[in-house]
Structures are given as structure tokens and as C-alpha cells.
Amino acid sequence: MKDMPLTVRRSIELLGIALIGAILVIGNDIIMPVIMAFFISIVLLPIFRFLKKHKFPEIVAIILPILLVAIFVGVIVWFFSAQIGVLVADFPQIKNNVNSHLKSLSEWFSTISHVSTREQMKFITEKSDDLLGMAGKAASGAAVTLSSIFVFVGLLPIYIYLMLFYKDILLRFIFMWFKSDHHPKVKEAIYETEAIIKNYLVGLLIQVTYMTILLGGILLLVGIKHALLIGVIFAILNLIPYVGALIGNIIGVLLTLTSSTELWPVITVLGVIAVVQFLDNNILMPRIVGSKVKINALFAILGVIVGGSIAGVSGMFLSMPIIAVLKVIFDRTETFKQWGVLFGDERPSKSPMTFPAFRKKKIIPVKAGVEKTKEKD
Template structure:
């Protein structure tokens, strides 16, 4: 049977339409894919304790429940610690509001003298800002209620999906094996094993990194004299899970809260401390603790975080790096997709180095052409 080859523009058009439909489907069905993605990552993490309990003679269903309950207790403990700090912050909220209003008054006086604005003009500017804030309050409340309802829904669905994935993980593997031809079975097993290894190493390393960053943040904040050192240190470590963008969010939030409770000198010291911890994290902790066999370059990571935010919001930002890592494992395992795996990796990646050695590729070096003596004399 003759295989028809379509022109390049036709294949490009079909690829773009397929990508658009995939992204549209991911956005439209986010209520399904977000909890399923978190459940899949959690299930991969809990396979090891489930296997350990099953080897002791415990049925698979009970082993899955016990492993899931242990992870739920750990999450509840972390949330309880954060909520206790938030309660302390809430008790001081009226004083913070008063302090923030005094700061706004000082800014208003500075603007008035700096730009020579009259009292009437300043009052009109403040009234306009207040009216815009009041008009946007309804949408803010609506989005907050929607986010809260989605969070509660995910909190119920993720444990259920995780339990079912652990219970039927053998069925999922058999489905993936049957979905491809027999000659691809070793390759499918290899990709599944590498995916599990990469995700497990990434998440475990991320938890260790988060604990170290939280400890460094809290210690430095206590030394500096920040009032909400524990709360800001833990929040900074949690936001640090978002690659490249989380540090800026944590820095702005911490500086704003500290500015209403401390002097500008303390705010400056806090900013320097957070930047210092971030430099230690990026250059020491991240390569050694979170580093794995699959390396993703900074461009692919940032694009993944941005696309994840566009599709699924904050959950998409957290899921971006694991999903990109899984895609890279798949691309490296499929010969026809190796180019995409190289695009996601960096020069230190084993697959990239192997391809360069295989084809004798080196970075081009511009050399000055030697001019023969006859040409030079002419």
C-alpha cells in the first residue's frame, strides 16, 4: 500500500490545528485534568510504600489506603502549622491596616509636595481610586468564592483519584502495553520506569529543598527581627516551588507585609536575605538536591510555567515542571521525537551529549582563512 505524503504546509496546518484542539480541551476540561494530574504525581510517590506493604502480605487496597492516609496526615500537619501562623497574623490585622493607612497618608503627602498637587486634586485622585476598588470588589469576591469551591472540590477528588490509581496501577500499565505494538513493549517499560524515577526524584528533592529554604528563611528573618518570621519564611519556601517566578512573588509579598510592621532598614535587610537564600538555592541546592538525569533548560521551564498558568492558573504553575519532565522522558525514548527532547534539555543532558558524539557535532569556531603567498603578493 502506497503511503501518501502531504506537503509541508498541509502537515504544518494539521499540527497547528491539533495543538490548538489539545490546548482547548485541556482548558475546557481543567476540572478533570488538574486533580488527575496531582493524583498521578501523588500516586507515583506512593507506589514505593504500597509495594513495601504488599510484600508484607497486606492486600493492595488496604496498602493504598494506609499510604494515602499517611500522606494526608502530613499535608494536614503542614496546613495546621500555616493556619496557626495565619491566625496570629489575623489578630494583628487591624493594627496592620492602621499602619498601612498611615503609610498611604505619608505617600499622599509626598506626592502632593513633589508634584505640587492641590488638596482638591489629591482628593479627586483618591476618590477615583476608591470607586475603582469598590467596583471591582464584586468580581474579586466572585473569583475568591470560585477558587475556594474549586479548592474544596480538588481536596475531595485528589485522594479518591490517588487511591483508584494505586489500586488499578497494574491495569493502567497493561493498557499502555496493549496500546502499542509488541515490538515496542520494552520501550514502553523503559519509558514508564524512567518516568517514575524522574518524578520520584524530583518531588522528593523538591520537598528537601523546600524544607532547607524554609529553615534558612525563618532563621534569617528571626535574626533580622521580622515580626512574622515563621509565616513569611514558610510562604517564601512554598512560593519557591514555582520556578523563577515564585521568588519575585514571595519577595514582593514579604516586603509589603514587613513594611507595615518594621522600619525600611529591616525591609531592605529582608530583601537582601531573600535574594541571598535564592542564590544559594539556585546555585547549590537546586543542582545537587533536585538535580536528576533529566535536565530541563531555563527557557523550557519558564515557557512551561507561563503556559501552565495560562491553562490552569496557579495549579498549572506547580504542575508545569513535572509535566515537562515527563514529556522529555517520552521524547528521549521515541526516536522520531528525539529532536524535541534535545530542545527541552541543555548541553549537559546525556541525550544531547550522546547525539553530539554520535554525529561529531561541535560548536562552530570561526577561524581566519590563510591566504596563500601567491595571492598575498598579487
Template sequence: MRKKYPFVIRLTLVLFLVSLILTMLIVGRDFLYPICLALLFSFLLYPMAHLLEKWKLPRVLAILISILSAIAIIGAGMFLLYQQMAVFIDDFPELKKHALDNLNYLQVQIDNMVGPMDHNKQWWLREKVSNLLNNSGDIMTKVFNATTGTMVKMGLQPVFIFFMLYYRERFSKFIYMLAGRSQKDRVKTILGEISLITKSYISGVFIVVLILCFINSFGLMIVGVEYAIMFGILSALMNFIPYFGTLIGAAIPLLYTLVSADPKNAIGVIILFVIIQFLENNILTPGITGGRVAINPLFTILIIIAGGMMWGIPGMFMSVPFAGMFKVVCHHYRYLRPIAFVMSKNKGDVINDKLGALKKWFAKIK
């Protein structure tokens, strides 16, 4: 008969295990997040690689074509964004002057409303923003250095993705061996659900972001915002972060219109992104991703914050799909099922009702 330890001891062991895992995730951040990101991209590219293999292409060639296709698409988008940002940087001195003129006008209006102020505080707003603009070169250098470091890690992504796709059966068998024969059916079900949910979610997010690139850019052109394509792409890229992405994306062109452009356009930008937020939350995301991860908003927000604290922006993007994987595992083990229940979006329904239909649809594709 298995000995049952007191609740306090069991709770202490659980807390110790959680603390140990969090410490490993934080300390091993630079090593772990490129691998985890490659795992998600592997789920994204697997359908294409699998389809090419069904067409009798060798596995190596099928995987290489899939990876090169993804690199070409991402590279084209980055090149377009680079061209737009190059124009923006060339115009930055003129934009800076225009921004300071707008701030002078705004400061005068503030002084007229609140009455005479202390001379040392009279131009505080202009001085703060002017210092920020003067130091923008240092800020951009730091951002560039951080981005360069990230790009170096991203340069290893194709290598990780290639080997993950190439050795995918070996990884599956490794998990089966760890679980043992008695757990084979359960593990097979878990891996199938994780694969289905992750592929659907990641591909859906990329499609939503691609659509938003066009909608944002076209909408900003209608509003009359300069560099509409650049701001449209940057705003759309923020939507890789659930819930917070649209707000962060809207803040970029809004700040520009308030400071450097015609402040009247800010009203148009606000109205535009309110409409886009409605479309994204009620039509695009539910229709394309279909709520596959099915985690309730409270836990989604907490998970995103925790992911950002541990791994920065990559952690905010990866936290939701990995939380979905964890929820699937919890659902299939009785002692972990309460965790899956409290995380679930639908009352009493851990896996989305559409999962069965999705399985049949993917089975037809295969």
C-alpha cells in the same frame, strides 16, 4: 510503500492536532487537572507504598497508610498556617490603620520632592490603597470561594491516588497493549525513565519547600518581621512554581513591610531573599532534585506561563514534570528527537548524566 504527503499538508495536520489538544486541555480543565495532580502525587507516594508491600502488608493497607501519612503531614502544615493567619486577620484593622499612616507619610515625602500638585491628584496613592484595603473583605471572600472550590477538587485526590496505585500494573499493561509487542522494550524503557524522573523531581520539590519553610521563617524572625512563620510558609509554598516561585514568595513579606510595618525592614527582607534565592538555586534545588527533568530555562519559563494560562496555579506547578515526561518520550522516537534536543538543558544530552547512577540507587532501595 508508504505514501509521503507534502510538507504543507503534514504541517497543517500537526497544527490541527496541537490545537485540538490545547482546546481539550482548556475546556476540560476542571476535570483533567485533579487527575493529573493525583498522578504526580501517586509517583510521590509509590516508594512508601511499595516499601510497605515488601514488608508483607496487603496492598490496600499499604496504600491507605501512605495516603493517610501524607494527609497528616499536609494537614499539620495547613493547621499551623491557619493558626498564624487567624492571628493576622484579628490584627488586620490595626494593621490597616498603620498602613494608611505610613502611606500618608510617603505621600507627603512625594509631594515635597515633586512640588505642589493638583488637589485631585494630591492624595491619589492613599486613596487607591485605602480603597483596596476597604475592599479587602470582598477580595478575601472571592479568594476563599475559589480556594473552597479547589479544596473540593482536592478532596477527591486521595480517591484518585488510591486507585492509581492499586491498579498501577493494569495501567502499565494497558500501555503495553496499545504499543504492541514490537514496541515492548522501548515502552518499558520509557516508563522506567518517566517513573524515575517524576518520583525524584516531585519528592525533591517537596523536600526543598519543607526546608525553605524553616529557613524563610527563621530569617524573617531575624529581620524582625511580624507573622514571620505565616509569611515564611507562604513564601516557601510559592516555590512549587519553578523560577517565579521565589520572586512571588519574596513579594509577600516585602509588600507587608513596605505598607504595614516598618519600611526599613524592607531592606532586610530584600537581602534575606537574595541570600535564599542563591541558596535555593545553587545548593538546595541542584543538590536535592539534581536537575532530573533537565529542561533548559527558556522552555521551562514558557511551559510555566502556558501551564498558568491553561490551568492557573496548579498548571504552573504541573507543567514542568509533565514536560519532562513528554521530553523522555520524544527522546526515544527518531522523528521527535529534535524536540527533545531543543528542550534539553545539557547540550546534546537529553537525559541527565546522573540518570544511570540514580537507577542503580533506586534499584538498591527496591
């Protein structure tokens, strides 16, 4: 491939990206459970190795970590079902609060416009009927969506078990793609990929835990209703880079509005979320995950949007670890090194437009007190 003209090589790369994208779109129902199982199996590897080291049979050493994951997911499902039960029990009060908010909004809107309250209520009624019709159509496809979720969840433990059981075959398959001279680099890339996935996913699990405790606990002490539910929802949505925090704020405000007729709880919820998120972004999360995953914000957001359009919520959650793994691979191959630069956040200290040294692939350290990088001619 090195002997090919540059334009041909770039064309093949772009065609390869388009082909991969088409395969993901067409086969996302098959591919996404496999990718999810791969990441979970990487996280479970230390437990598997620990049990094997202590003379557990291989099958038992695989099944026990999977059971731990199943118990963890079961606890989360139980918590959400309990919280939804509380919401259902409070439905009459929620309905009264929503009507009160709508009435206040209608009165305020009447003061700044010539639209009467009666016309506003007529408009709201018409749009509510339209929304109910759309909800009915969505509900007709809910059975299909629900069945696909059950298939997804049912396949995960099978895939995880098989990946742990056949991991040596998978590793041999990877090594056989490369010449023996390149095996040390491949081995290094595999170890780094494993470390990045473990650090990132375990870090996210710790993040969900402390954000739920911090946010839910503070809101509970302040006296906000559904505090724990707001904390858990925000903590889980915050796993989706940039977009998730915005959605979490909106859901927190909506839950607060439905449980109170006053404005101060909404301001309190937004203030507490802002403080907890500041602590998370600037103090806690950098210390937990460290600097292993260095993806620039542009491609983090693009990854979330593309992942969501391809595979829905699971694609949004998996977008960051997938991009991180791709960056590890790209950084270790001369052919695709430029893609690793594109995904990363290592900005050159000088503009490549005026300094030709920063246009090349090979990197040399800059002669300065801090550790900067400079590309070699």
C-alpha cells in the same frame, strides 16, 4: 506516518498540539485532578511497595500513604490558619503602619510634583472605593471557586487510590499501544518517567522544608515579624519556576511593610531572601534534584504561563513535571525527537547554520575531553 510528506506530518503534529490545548482548556476541571493524582501516586509508589513487601493487605498499603498525605496537607492548612489569625489580631497596628507609609510616600511625592497632599488623598480614596467594588464582585464568585477547590481536593484521594489499585491495568494499556519490539524502550521510558517524577517532586518537598527553615529561621533571629509566614509563602511560591520567586519577594516586602514603619526590615528581608535563593539555586537544589530534569528557561517560563492560563495555580505547579515527562517521551521516539531537543537545554557546541552535522536527529559524541554531543549526518 513515516511515508507521509514532511509537511503533512508537521501539520498533523501542530494540529495535535492545538487539539490537546483545546481539550486542556475545556476540560481542565476534570483533567487537572487526574494529572495531580497521577504525580502524587508516583511519589507514593515506594511506600506502597514497601508495605506490600511486608505483607500488608493491598487496600491498607494504599490507604496508609494517602492518610500520610492528608495529615501533611492538614498540618500546612493549620499553620496558615494560625498565621492568618496572628495577622488578624495585628490588624489595628497594620492599619496604622500602612497609613504611616502612605503619609510618608505622599509627602515625598509632593516634593517632586505639584500635586498637593489633599489631591493625592482624594485620588487614593476614589481608587480605594473602586478596589472595594471590584473586591465585592470577586467575592460573589468566591463561593463557586471555593466549591471547585473542595471538589478538586475531594477527588484527589479517590483518584490516587484507584490509580494505585489499577496500576497494572494502566501499564498493560500503555504497552498494548506499541509493538512487542518496542516494549523494551517503553519499559525504559516508564522507569525513567517514574524516577524523574519522584526525584523532582520529592526534591521540591525537601526544598520547601529547608527554605522555610533557613529563611524563616534567619528572619526570626533577626527580629522580623511574621518571619515564619514569609518563609513558608516564599518557599511554596518558589516552586513556580522564575515567576514564583518574584511574587514571593513582593509578598515578603508587603508583609514587612505592614508590620513595621521603618525601612531596615525590608532591606533585611530582601537581603536574606537573596542569600537563601543563591544557596538554593547554586548549591542545595542541584545536589538534591540532580540533573534529571533538564528543561531550558524559555520553555520553563512558557510552561508556567500556559499552565497558569489553563488551570490556574495547579497548572503553574504542574507545568515543569509535565514538560519533563513529555521530554522523556519525545527523546525516545523518532517522530517527535525534535520536540525533545526544543524542550531541553543541551546546546550544540557549534551553530547548526554553519555546521550541517548539527541539523540532524541522530547524535554522536564529539572527540574531545569533555562529553559533548554532535549530530550525525
